[in-house]
Amino acid sequence: MPRPAAASASGDQQPYAVLLGCIDSRVPLEAIFDQTFGSICVIRTGGHVLDRAVLGSIEYVVDVLGVPLVMVLGHERCGAVAATVDTLRTGRRPPGALAHLIDRIAPAVTEVGLDDPQVQPLAVRRHVRRTVTTLRADPLLAPAVASGRIAVTGALYTLTTGEVSLLPATP
Ligand SMILES: [Zn+2]
Secondary structure (H helix, E strand, C coil): CCCHHHHHCCCCCCCCEEEEEECCCCCCHHHHCCCCCCCEEEEEEHHHCCCHHHHHHHHHHHHCCCCCEEEEEEECCCHHHHHHHHHHHHCCCCCCCHHHHHHHHHHHHHHHCCCCCCHHHHHHHHHHHHHHHHHHHCCCCHHHHHHCCCEEEEEEECCCCCCEEEECCCC
16 A cells, blocks of 8 residues: 555655664654655664765765755764773774774764763764764865855754754864
């Protein structure tokens, strides 16, 4: 049986935002923002890690589809950030490609400092900000940011309340 919302969005797509978030099953981006077919582009990786495939996808959405908003959404109790903290504390790197995620999150943890009792939640925020900074500096995105055609923003999702709060650009 056809879904009416799917059918109505089956023509040319005109999403108004691209969201980069974590794979965590408690953080389904369309559901969090009450979005449906055709409204937003969603990219999810462990710990919302930005790699070239993700970057290329965002560039496509901004450049080809003309989307004006890029949002990076971190979340409370992120397992990828916790794994990174654990790796840096113990020196035991996980096997396989998971180590790639750890390596991409590690700078945020290091900047906060393992001695900080709030290292986990602070590293989540720092990692969002670092990701936003990287996106704003991307050669293809930077001119659009400078001209004001697009906004790149970071936000944090609170699991217990379901609330999203925008993060200021500086810590
Ligand atoms: Zn996560």
